[in-house]
Amino acid sequence: MGGMSGASIPALSPDDLNRLCQFVYKRSGLIYGESKRFYIERRLADRMSSVGLKTFGEYFNLLLNGGAEAEQLINSFTVNETYFYREENQLRCLSKALLPEIVQTRGPGDLVRIWSMPCSTGEEPYSIAIWLLENWRLVDAYNIEIVGSDIDTRALAEAAVGIYSERALARLPKELVQRYFQAIAPGTDQIIQDLRESVKFTETNLVDAGSMRMQGKFDVIFCRNVLIYFDDAARRAAVENIYEATNPGGFICLGHSESMARISDRFRTRRFEDAIVYQRAPK
Incomplete structure (x- = not known):
């Protein structure tokens, strides 16, 4: 997250x-409330300072007018804690069970699509690419498309550049x-150009049907550790959108x-041996 830029932290009324x-919920499906007041007010102070506004009323009017600031605010609220080879058991399941089942109905050179949503700063989709190169012997027999999507445009920009700390690579x-x-x-590495070019990054909102x-x-969708931040209504909407985005016989992790x-x-x-996953019924 960005620094405070010397901004004073606004004390929001319960109403504000x-x-x-x-506003954040309608834009992203993310649930925040009184229990996260300090977190919210710090991010709000940072954004108000960035656009040079002193009162919440002025800032909220700016949000309601649409434009780039709403996107910047949502970016500041998203959680981007991730690293390479997270939940490696699912990657093993992908190469040992899911893809072999999917390609039973495909011919050589056919398209296989894998989606990382939300992908944060790119660790997950790049992990999928590396894992398949290292562990799936049929990786070159099919046209594999890996897409990483997120609502956070700042995270997507970082993902496309592909520069990571020792912690992310540990x-x-x-x-x-x-x-x-x-x-x-020292302590900073960039993923090679061939891999950067092998993953496509797109802005997508999980709870917006048109955006999805x-x-x-897709044949396999990784949608990990985001539904827990939604309430029941947003969760149901997101899962309905995921269902529509899944090919018959496709899998959700x-x-x-x-x-x-x-x-x-x-x-x-x-x-499966390595993971429990969810499947849209085949035709």
């Missing part, structure tokens, strides 16, 4: 706090760091603490 939280075996990254400064439809259909069974009955639960 609610108005702001409703779980990657050293030989993979040497193979797929170039050191650009624009990305087309959620975070380890999430369960589709409690949200929707439209997916079948599939238990």
Whole structure:
């Protein structure tokens, strides 16, 4: 997150706090309230300072007028904690079980689409690309398209550049760091150009049906650790959008603490050796 830029932290009335939280919810599906007051007021102070406004009323009018500031505010509220090879068991499941099942109905050179949503600063989609290059022997037999999407435009810009700290790379075996990254400064590496060009990054809102439809259909969707931030209504809307974005027979990978069974009955639960995933019924 950005610094405070010397901004004083506004003390929001309960009414103003609610108005702001409703605005964020309608734009992103993310739930905030009184319990997150300090977090909200710090980010609000930063944004008000950036645009040179002194009162919440002035700032909220700016938000209601649309334009770039609404996007900047949503960016400041999103959580982008991630690293390479997170939940590696799902990557094993992808190469050992999910893709072999999907390509049973495909011919050589056919398109296979994998979606990382939300992708934050790119660690997850790049992890998928590296994992498949290293662990799926049929990786060159199909036209594999990996798409990373997020509502946070700032995170997407960082993802496209692909520069990471030692912390983000800590779980990657050293030989993979040497193979797929170039050191650009002490403790800082950039993913090689071939891999940067192999992942497409797009701005997408999980709770906006039109935004989701624009990305087309996918065979495997990684949607990890985001539904837990939504309320029931936003969660149902997001899962309906995910269902529509999944090819028949396609798979959904959620975070380890999430369960589709409690949200929707439209997916079948599939238990593989390495992971529990959810499948849209084949035709």
